[in-house]
Amino acid sequence: MPKTYLDYAATTPCDPKVTRAMSVFLKKDFGNPSSIHNFGQKASMAIGGARQSVAEFLGCESEEIVFTGSATEADNLAIFGTVKASKITKPHIITSQIEHPAVLESCRELEKQGAEITYLPVNKDGVVEIAELKKALRPNTLLVSIIYANNEVGTIQPIAEIGELIGHAMSSGHRMSKIYFHTDAVQAANFLDCDVKKLGVDLLTLSAHKIYGPKGIGALYVKKGTPIAPVIYGGGHERGLRSGTENVAGIVGLGQAIKEIQNPKLKIQNIKIRQFRDKLIKTILKIIPGSRLNGSLTQRLANNVNISFDGAEGEAIIVMLDQKGIAASTGSACSSGSLEPSHVLLAMGLSEEQAHGSLRLTLGKLTTQQDIEKVFKVLPTVIQRLRKISGYHS
Amino acid sequence: MEQPYYTKKILERFIHPRNLGKIKDADGIGDTQNLRCGDLMNLYIKVAKQDGREIIKDAKFETIGCGHAIAISDMICDLVKGKTFEEAQKVGFETIVKEIGPIPPVKMHCAKLAQAALKAAIDDYLKKSKK
Numbered sequence: 443m444p445k446t447y448l449d450y451a452a453t454t455p456c457d458p459k460v461t462r463a464m465s466v467f468l469k470k471d472f473g474n475p476s477s478i479h480n481f482g483q484k485a486s487m488a489i490g491g492a493r494q495s496v497a498e499f500l501g502c503e504s505e506e507i508v509f510t511g512s513a514t515e516a517d518n519l520a521i522f523g524t525v526k527a528s529k530i531t532k533p534h535i536i537t538s539q540i541e542h543p544a545v546l547e548s549c550r551e552l553e554k555q556g557a558e559i560t561y562l563p564v565n566k567d568g569v570v571e572i573a574e575l576k577k578a579l580r581p582n583t584l585l586v587s588i589i590y591a592n593n594e595v596g597t598i599q600p601i602a603e604i605g606e607l608i609g610h611a612m613s614s615g616h617r618m619s620k621i622y623f624h625t626d627a628v629q630a631a632n633f634l635d636c637d638v639k640k641l642g643v644d645l646l647t648l649s650a651h652k653i654y655g656p657k658g659i660g661a662l663y664v665k666k667g668t669p670i671a672p673v674i675y676g677g678g679h680e681r682g683l684r685s686g687t688e689n690v691a692g693i694v695g696l697g698q699a700i701k702e703i704q705n706p707k708l709k710i711q712n713i714k715i716r717q718f719r720d721k722l723i724k725t726i727l728k729i730i731p732g733s734r735l736n737g738s739l740t741q742r743l744a745n746n747v748n749i750s751f752d753g754a755e756g757e758a759i760i761v762m763l764d765q766k767g768i769a770a771s772t773g774s775a776c777s778s779g780s781l782e783p784s785h786v787l788l789a790m791g792l793s794e795e796q797a798h799g800s801l802r803l804t805l806g807k808l809t810t811q812q813d814i815e816k817v818f819k820v821l822p823t824v825i826q827r828l829r830k831i832s833g834y835h836s
Numbered sequence: 837m838e839q840p841y842y843t844k845k846i847l848e849r850f851i852h853p854r855n856l857g858k859i860k861d862a863d864g865i866g867d868t869q870n871l872r873c874g875d876l877m878n879l880y881i882k883v884a885k886q887d888g889r890e891i892i893k894d895a896k897f898e899t900i901g902c903g904h905a906i907a908i909s910d911m912i913c914d915l916v917k918g919k920t921f922e923e924a925q926k927v928g929f930e931t932i933v934k935e936i937g938p939i940p941p942v943k944m945h946c947a948k949l950a951q952a953a954l955k956a957a958i959d960d961y962l963k964k965s966k967k
């Protein structure tokens with residue numbers, strides 16, 4: 443039975459060009475980039491090349507890129523690092539209720555340590571309101587961290603507008619510090635413009651494995667002049683911001699993956715993905731009564747479908763779909779194993795039951811028409827079956 | 837999660853539950869909500885007299901719950917048939933695990949959901965039969 447993978451927001455397969463580029467640095471050119479000999483220098487050069495590729499994608503200088511062990515680590519560095527480097531004794535951070543746990547839990551930890559945190563609400567479409575953010579600014583606001591595109595419902599946040607607002611805020615009123623602006627662009631990178639100047643961000647997080655690169659490698663853009671302290675100490679790699687021998691193959695993989703997502707062919711692929719997404723949303727809502735789309739239809743990543751079904755529980759849907767050869771997800775794969783209903787859906791105003799019955803389908807460049815049709819064939823029977831188990835009548 | 841999240845036996849019960857649905861003229865109905873995940877369960881029992889004792893003759897369930905909740909409820913329904921109330925309520929976690937295989941620790945409360953629903957159904961019967 444052919445397997446249909448519709449969980450690209452959880453992770454993506456490596457592009458063949460990526461694995462090819464990487465394997466050289468696992469085998470032949472395995473040197474430690476800190477070594478002065480030829481083996482080391484080859485590895486060091488390769489890292490430089492990858493750094494350049496990432497910088498080009500973000501429209502910044504290569505010295506502004508820090509490679510990390512994951513996007514979670516990059517988020518942690520952005521948040522803990524700026525707070526640590528700040529002179530404010532009780533800094534204020536603004537974030538949203540729909541952040542990735544990497545940001546949310548970092549903020550919660552800082553809150554325990556005495557920082558003030560504002561968790562901005564979102565509207566029912568799952569989008570942060572600029573006016574709310576404006577109201578939340580305080581004299582001691584140090585950092586704003588808002589996700590570029592949400593991982594569960596794919597809603598796109600107005601990052602450039604927020605960047606602009608922060609710019610204005612800084613020139614008016616009394617401030618204890620410059621306000622630094624961080625965005626987690628992990629899900630956005632495949633589809634949205636990540637030019638840091640256009641976005642007006644000081645810090646931006648990327649992940650390789652969401653863009654057809656390997657797992658275990660992330661990057662943080664740190665704008666020149668942004669005070670930031672490391673969270674990991676050691677040999678002073680990555681300009682002292684991330685000690686630890688570089689994951690050379692991973693970095694090379696990230697560099698190659700970044701090159702690939704800028705390939706003009708991807709634009710065409712993304713149009714196809716968007717068409718599939720639209721078809722999925724329209725058809726599922728039509729053929730399955732008691733279903734509703736979560737999150738804005740327009741401010742939404744081209745590959746994200748998130749639908750709630752009355753009378754069916756999310757995990758049960760996933761397991762039954764898996765039995766029929768479709769891999770999907772309930773909310774975020776990162777927090778599977780926790781049973782609490784999605785914090786993102788709750789923030790959007792869904793009831794606990796609605797939030798617990800959601801299905802996320804995320805598409806990617808290998809998704810085919812057959813995959814989509816399989817969903818149309820299988821999903822209605824799965825929902826019907828689970829509704830029979832739950833005694834639900836539409 | 838190095839153990840399979842869903843074992844073969846659990847999957848089988850989940851996909852083909854044997855004790856699914858309502859009992860139309862049920863003697864006791866228990867409904868419970870899982871406080872951790874918000875999921876819901878209804879359990880129906882039919883009571884009969886045997887050798888002068890009251891036993892559970894039939895048990896069925898409906899749930900909006902995860903696959904584990906479905907499989908475990910189905911199992912419990914099987915396990916309590918023919919048992920007195922007291923015996924039925926002794927059907928504990930170990931018995932279930934022995935029958936169905938290991939359940940991930942985060943899913944313990946899904947098993948409890950079924951046990952709570954069974955207790956509620958018995959209580960419901962006792963309340964009704966007193967009147």
Ligand code: FES
Nearest residue numbers: 873875901905946
């Ligand atoms: S997760 Fe709700 S019943 Fe198992």
